[in-house]
Amino acid sequence: MSKLLNVSSSPHVRDHVTSQNIMLDVAIAMIPATAYGVYQFGVKAALVLLVSILSCVLSEYVFETLMGKPVTVSDGSALVTGMILGLNMPPAIPLWMPFLGGVFAIIVVKQLYGGLGQNFMNPALAARCFLLISFAGPMTTFTYNDAVVSPTPLAAFKAGQSVDVAAMFIGKIPGTIGEVSIIALLIGAAYLIARKVISIRIPAAYLITFSLFVFVFGQHDLMYVLTHLCGGGIIFGAFFMATDYVTSPVTTKGQIYFGILLGVLTGLFRLFGGSAEGVSYAIIISNILVPLIEKISLPKAFGKEGK
Amino acid sequence: MGLATFKGGIHTYEGKELSENKPVQVLQPKGEMVFPLSQHIGAPAKPLVAAGDQVLVGQKIGEAGGFISACVISSVSGTVKTIEPRMVANGSMVMSIIVENDGKYQEAEGFGKQRDPKSLSKEEIRDIVKEAGIVGLGGAGFPTHVKLTPKDETKIDTIIVNGAECEPYLTSDYRMMMEEPESIIKGLNIILQLFDNAKGVIGIENNKPEAIRVMTELVKDEPRITVCPLKTKYPQGGERALIYAVTGRKINSSMLPADAGCIVDNVDTVISIYNAVAKSTPLIRRxxxxxxxxxxxxxxxxxxxxxxxxxxxxxxxxxxxxxxxxxxxxxxxxxxxxxxxxxxxxxxxxxxxxxxxxxxxSAPTACIRCGRCVNVCPSHVVPQMMMQAAMRSDIDTFVKLDGMECCECGCCAYACPAKLPLTQAFKEMRKTVIASRKKA
Structure with missing residues (x-):
């Protein structure tokens, strides 16, 4: 033997899953919703997505280079943040806004807190809320069929108008680029679950709690609940944003609690809040509570149950 | 109903196809023989021979150095060259008896003599097991005679023979189940002779259907013995996982299997008990x-x-x-x-x-809190948080998080997509905690 042997502590084998291919799977899962958004809203939507992805990736690259840190763009997390941010934008938004959002998401929310794994809020959602508060007008101006400004079905529904649930399911409605087509989102969600990237715990707890909440405190009508599920960003949020590893609990029970909290908050905001939508705020508020949720949901070690 | 198993664990590349169909070949040694005095958990053995002494096959050359200790037996005949520290598998230097093998394999008196186990008392059996230097051959090396001497032998109701062999690549237990299944049954019957209230269960992972078939066939006429097929999943052969799969009882790190009414012995340990008791052959081979x-x-x-x-x-x-x-x-x-x-x-x-x-x-990257380590942990602790504590050398938090319940099976480090050395960090922390407890 000419070479020296490698010596390290066991285990000596590793699973083939890497952080990078997890991120890639998340990106792949968003392709149906992205494709539908571009098909529905046209070139404008494609540009918004492009700008927000480039903004996130460049922000990460520039910040890490300037700080003399290893550049981690290749892990794919900035790409995913960029996609989620872009999919959360109205298609007709001026392009400098997704750019600003990307810078805020990556530099303020993620890198200033220590980079990947250290941010306590979902960067894309925090950036969306930042833009929503700063530029309420353009962030809530939704268009459909080329520049016809119209309210989202959820807003119309809240105002007491009737809406077409089938159209909402397919996505023939105004809204943000990625949230409109429930069917496209569910295809992506099924992919994530089949690939074991996410577990069903958070989305299931979220959607069930939310459904019960609106059934009890809204109208005792299943069609009413269904309209709420197909409207706004709840499906997108439940499967793609609430399940963000970094900002959701690692404990099994904690994930259930987290989902229940999300369901209650979203229900509160939607039924009793000023605006028709509440998913983004529900998620970032719950994000902040994750350390507490983990604290109360620590599992009992094997053989120490009941002690 | 699913197969008996536990919650957590991983599915790795098994690698057993490389050697599972290769019959066991006897390999005679050529060079000098090294017998470390510590091949078990507990106090090291004390040498009974000195340089220049003649030894025989089956001769006891190291006396157990306490109750939790084990004898060391020479596997060859020849001359003791010296007693000096030698490196063992874990990299440490252990005092060892070095024997120059004369190649004659002259046997000690009484070696290989047939005995009827039924004619022996419980005390005699325990003594034979102790004198034969038998320890847990699954890897931990806990002295077997200690396991067979629980505080209250009437409370033992299940003797589990560990034929899971969940560790990837290993096929030695499988080969023994295929080649010497009768010895396993006979060995188990000897153990059952010690525990009147116990039944025997042979646990085998279902990636070894032939072994399950062979053993099931053999236990047909054994009223006290059954075969329990187990789901193939690492670490199914870990003591805590195995006891849970077979009996539904849970033990933690500060409990012994006997606390759950169980005694767990590896397949080859059981065969060694049979060899020692029925054939007067102490543990001289692996x-x-x-x-x-x-x-x-x-x-x-x-x-x-x-x-x-x-x-x-x-x-x-x-x-x-x-x-x-x-x-x-x-x-x-x-x-x-x-x-x-x-x-x-x-x-x-x-x-x-x-x-x-x-x-x-695979270079480590940042933890993304994916929770895979939590899902695979058979001890149901939170490796992600334990790792944070370990990185800060925060012993208090590590202990509070039940870090001492970690069984060092390696599932978390295997599953981690960020390739963090979780198990490795936990081993260090656990050593530190154990050392500080000893000091106190």
């Missing part, structure tokens, strides 16, 4: 799997303890490709070796030679 993608001819060998690992390698045709990592044991819990100049001991199970070191190939 079944070793020589395997891995760097090995020319993967094999299973019946080797005398004390044989040099390099002889195993040579017998298997050496390396097919240059290895990056050589492991004593399997890839999940085995010890990486600096070189092959170490002896086969009672707890040796395999020599696994890998052409690629997956650990060196």
């Amino acid at each position: 079944i070793i799997t020589v395997t891995g993608d760097a090995i020319a001819n993967p094999q299973n060998y019946n080797v005398r303890t004390g044989t040099n690992y390099a002889e195993l390698l040579e017998a298997s045709g050496g390396f097919k490709t240059e290895p990056e990592k050589v492991i004593s044991g399997g890839p999940m819990m085995g010890q990486a070796l600096f070189n092959m100049n170490i002896p086969v001991t009672k707890t040796s199970s395999a020599l696994t030679c890998m052409s690629k070191d997956e650990v060196a190939l």
